[in-house]
Amino acid sequence: MQFPYISMSGATGMLSRRMVLKGAGAMLALPVLEAMSPAFSRADEAARPRRMLGVCNNLGLLPDRFFPTESGRDFELSPYLSELEEHRDKLTVLSGVSHPGVDGSHSSDVSFLTAAPHPGSGGFRNSVSLDQVIAGKVGHLTRFPSLTLGVNAKEGRRSLSWTDSGALIPCENSASAVYGKLFLQGTKAEMERQMRRLHLGESIMDSIGNQSKSLRRKLGAGDRDRLDQYLTAVREVEQRMVQARAWEKLPKPKAPLSMPQDPREHSAYMEKTRLMYRMAQLAFQTDSTRSITLLLDSNNSPTIEVKGAEIRDGYHNLSHHGKNDKKLSQLDAIDREHMRLLSELITGMDGVVEEDGSLLDNTLVLYGSNFGDANKHTTNNMPVLVAGGRLMHGQHLAFDRRNNTPLCNLYVSLLQSMGIEEGRFASSSGTLTGLELAT
Amino acid sequence: MMSGAGYQVIFDDLPFTVDDNGVATVVSVSEEFDAKRLLERFVFRMYRRGQADAEEVKALMSIYHRARELDVSFTDAVIAAMATALCSADFLFLDSNKGLLDKNALASRLAFFLWNGPPDEALRADPDGGQVDRMLNDKRSHRFVDAFLDYWLDLRDLNANAPDAELYPDYYLDDWLTESSLLETRMFFRELIDKNLPARNLVDADFVFANERLAQHYELPAMEGAQLRRVKLPKGSVRGGLLTQASVLRVTANGTTTSPVVRGAWVMERIMGLEIPPPPSGVEAITPDTRGATTIREQLDLHRAAKSCAACHIKFDPAGFALESFDVTGGWRDNYRAVGDIGETVGGFGKNGHAFLYRLAQEIDPSATLPDGNQFRGIQEFKALLLKDERTIARNLVKRLVTYATGATISFADRAKVEHILDQALEDEYGVRTLIHGVVTSEMFLKK
Structure with a gap:
């Protein structure tokens, strides 16, 4: 079910926004009921993944230890990929891919899931991210259309999730807050208070939307565009409040474990990553959402703790290794820990049984980085891993390192594997050759 | 905890009580009357137009009433109405009609250029180049330098x-x-x-x-x-x-x-x-x-x-x-x-x-x-x-100032106007203050 598109241009003969949204409120009853019935009775549908997790580590991995030298099925595992050996047949490695026009060194993380070019330039406006496209299609089926998570993510400045109108969706850095969202429901009095807040919020959004109409009439084309971005954001917030109100009354799932404690320091980066992976898995397990992004803001992290290794310099400084052996060995320890945590996540998801397969079978896991080589600040030849989602795995798809294939081709393939009929996404030139649903 | 100055911006001199949890509740003996006057006062300051538009106050009062309907307290209802004002396009955007800027738009542009904040009474009354020195000497101008x-x-x-x-x-x-x-x-x-x-x-x-x-x-x-x-x-x-x-x-x-x-x-x-x-x-x-x-x-x-x-x-x-x-x-x-x-x-x-x-x-x-x-x-x-080419150094500064002040880049047609500013500043050896004066009196600044 799509929300009706409300055109902001032209004023005559239109339903008032309030009326349309009220109507949408009535229609909300249907998908809500659908979600309450057993989530797994999809015997009539072909087996497809129905969720996606997108993870970006914004300082990347040492390329010559990550990328395998051979391609195809029988490739020899690279040093880093050896940490994922037991999952070899459940994942695919990509090389020779990137987003055309996405440069801007550290600012390129915001374009990881959007592919919007030149993120470092003045006046840059982002476009919709992959997870939000998915949320737009299936988001109404779950309490949260999407979840945007982070580890040490710079608040309000960095995120993988961007709306249609190019607005940043802030990252939730606290695992306990995510837990609260998923499982904690307030007292009756608190719930009623929340309902009142949402009602009032909708009225406020409605009011400012209406007020802006007269302003819009006076503006030139360029300004109108800017105002429309604002009005779209207002409308999006209002819609979310309407949805939230419908869900507010429904009971949340029972928590299978107790609330995690958030590590206090930014240096507990790996521990935070482990916790966020667990929260993401829980969110999927309870069908609280079907689209999650996780930004591992390595660039915003200090000297981090890695079990069994002595890390003596800030993460960013280490990434500028300048071929210094001491730095390289620290980076090696860090990168391998990343691979191990990912392996743990895959194992965890594979162990959850759903009616039609494992949680891993039904979830696409995308792991990569905006940086191909953080030491050189290059954004081509990005490291990318895809796991789960019933795809035919066990390969290294090696594209041309001198003339990269658009990474958005992968994104189109992922969307299509979920049954979302999109022929293109951002800078795609087609689907990704070599990646298919297992039959 | 509400700080003195912040509280007064919202609630003027209305008394308040604080409970054991530190939550403050404003005391009003005539809530409808107070809500209206507080909102009028707020709109007057926030919208930089020097007057409280009756339509706007009416819209904010409906939010206040809606909140009271929903059982929200007087304190929170007034805050909700003001939050609405702060989210509105009229507040968030600098309203600039195309062409020669009117008095209000010019006062806003000047204020946000040199103070990174709204214009004061004096500026609203008489927004022209004559204000620049006063504004630069005002300590609010440090916000301009920093930003x-x-x-x-x-x-x-x-x-x-x-x-x-x-x-x-x-x-x-x-x-x-x-x-x-x-x-x-x-x-x-x-x-x-x-x-x-x-x-x-x-x-x-x-x-x-x-x-x-x-x-x-x-x-x-x-x-x-x-x-x-x-x-x-x-x-x-x-x-x-x-x-x-x-x-x-x-x-x-x-x-x-x-x-x-x-x-x-x-x-x-x-x-x-x-x-x-x-x-x-x-x-x-x-x-x-x-x-x-x-x-x-x-x-x-x-x-x-x-x-x-x-x-x-x-x-x-x-x-x-x-x-x-x-x-x-x-x-x-x-x-x-x-x-x-x-x-x-x-x-x-x-x-x-x-x-x-x-x-x-x-x-x-x-x-x-x-x-x-x-x-x-x-x-x-x-x-x-x-240093052999001082004009180039000055020209770059002028362009940066214009872009910062107007939010627009220098178009091809504007090049002559930039040179004009430089010509006028030649006598002062391209003094930085003189250049700022030049920017503010230039057509690029006075027009949109």
């Missing part, structure tokens, strides 16, 4: 480039240096405005602002205390001007290594106004090497040998080479620091408590040749060559 430099010189990224713990253990965790660097540049620019000093000071000046830490850093005669003050530079000093300030040299490096390409391009673009196209795609990037085996200059020479590359690089590499004499926080260096096997060792304990050991490896070569054939041996001669 302008944050964006023009990327100073907001200062903390993102922490010095490498191993190569620069003497700088790692040196917060005093970081803070002093930021303050120095701000006070320096402030001085150019206050004393109407010529724009050429941006490239080279005979003074700096320094304190005890910066005097050490810049190898100047010792000073005492944290307070920054204006200090005349000794004859022949390499310091003076933005190019040799610690803040600028830090944001143009990455904490570990410097790159003449990055610094050179930045300096030529930001300070001299040169337009530099982005690098072509497909060029293999240089891998920085801190083992001391090759210098960045040697690595670059391989690139620059190609004719097609040299054509662009010649425009900015020379500036970068001159600046190679300065390390990642702007300290002077005669040799590159490395952590390999080459060079004399330097050891000790850093501020982080760890022992360190680095080496002084290859010598720095800061000489180069400009596209016009002029040669220089180092930073002083390079600055002298740049």
Whole structure:
């Protein structure tokens, strides 16, 4: 079910926004009921993944230890990929891919899931991210259309999730807050208070939307565009409040474990990553959402703790290794820990049984980085891993390192594997050759 | 807890009670009346139009009523209505009609340019060039200096480039240096405005602002205390001007290594106004090497040998080479620091408590040749060559100011207007204050 598109241009003969949204409120009853019935009775549908997790580590991995030298099925595992050996047949490695026009060194993380070019330039406006496209299609089926998570993510400045109108969706850095969202429901009095807040919020959004109409009439084309971005954001917030109100009354799932404690320091980066992976898995397990992004803001992290290794310099400084052996060995320890945590996540998801397969079978896991080589600040030849989602795995798809294939081709393939009929996404030139649903 | 001034902006002089949890509740004996007058007062201040539009107040009162309907308290209902005002497009956007700006729009533009805030009564009553001096002398103008430099010189990224713990253990965790660097540049620019000093000071000046830490850093005669003050530079000093300030040299490096390409391009673009196209795609990037085996200059020479590359690089590499004499926080260096096997060792304990050991490896070569054939041996001669074209330095500053003040770039048609501002400032040797006056009275500022 799509929300009706409300055109902001032209004023005559239109339903008032309030009326349309009220109507949408009535229609909300249907998908809500659908979600309450057993989530797994999809015997009539072909087996497809129905969720996606997108993870970006914004300082990347040492390329010559990550990328395998051979391609195809029988490739020899690279040093880093050896940490994922037991999952070899459940994942695919990509090389020779990137987003055309996405440069801007550290600012390129915001374009990881959007592919919007030149993120470092003045006046840059982002476009919709992959997870939000998915949320737009299936988001109404779950309490949260999407979840945007982070580890040490710079608040309000960095995120993988961007709306249609190019607005940043802030990252939730606290695992306990995510837990609260998923499982904690307030007292009756608190719930009623929340309902009142949402009602009032909708009225406020409605009011400012209406007020802006007269302003819009006076503006030139360029300004109108800017105002429309604002009005779209207002409308999006209002819609979310309407949805939230419908869900507010429904009971949340029972928590299978107790609330995690958030590590206090930014240096507990790996521990935070482990916790966020667990929260993401829980969110999927309870069908609280079907689209999650996780930004591992390595660039915003200090000297981090890695079990069994002595890390003596800030993460960013280490990434500028300048071929210094001491730095390289620290980076090696860090990168391998990343691979191990990912392996743990895959194992965890594979162990959850759903009616039609494992949680891993039904979830696409995308792991990569905006940086191909953080030491050189290059954004081509990005490291990318895809796991789960019933795809035919066990390969290294090696594209041309001198003339990269658009990474958005992968994104189109992922969307299509979920049954979302999109022929293109951002800078795609087609689907990704070599990646298919297992039959 | 509500602070006095903040509370008064919202609730004026209405009394309030505070419960055991610290939650405040405003006391009003005639709530409907108070809500209306508070909202009128708020709208008057917030919307920068000098009057409370009846329609707007009516819309906000419906939010207030809606909130009361939903059982929300008087306190929270008034706050909700004001939050609505703060979310509205009228507040968030600077309303500018196309063409000659009307009085209100002009007052807003001036206020947000020089104060980063709304106009006051005097400005609203009479918004023209005559206000500039009053505004610059008002202490709110420090917001202009801070914000302008944050964006023009990327100073907001200062903390993102922490010095490498191993190569620069003497700088790692040196917060005093970081803070002093930021303050120095701000006070320096402030001085150019206050004393109407010529724009050429941006490239080279005979003074700096320094304190005890910066005097050490810049190898100047010792000073005492944290307070920054204006200090005349000794004859022949390499310091003076933005190019040799610690803040600028830090944001143009990455904490570990410097790159003449990055610094050179930045300096030529930001300070001299040169337009530099982005690098072509497909060029293999240089891998920085801190083992001391090759210098960045040697690595670059391989690139620059190609004719097609040299054509662009010649425009900015020379500036970068001159600046190679300065390390990642702007300290002077005669040799590159490395952590390999080459060079004399330097050891000790850093501020982080760890022992360190680095080496002084290859010598720095800061000489180069400009596209016009002029040669220089180092930073002083390079600055002298740049100073030959003061108008270019001033022109760049004007363009930056116009872009900052209007939110629009300089169009082709506006070039003549920029030259006009410069012509008018010639008598004052392109004094920075005069240039600001010129911007504000220019058609580019008065029109949209």
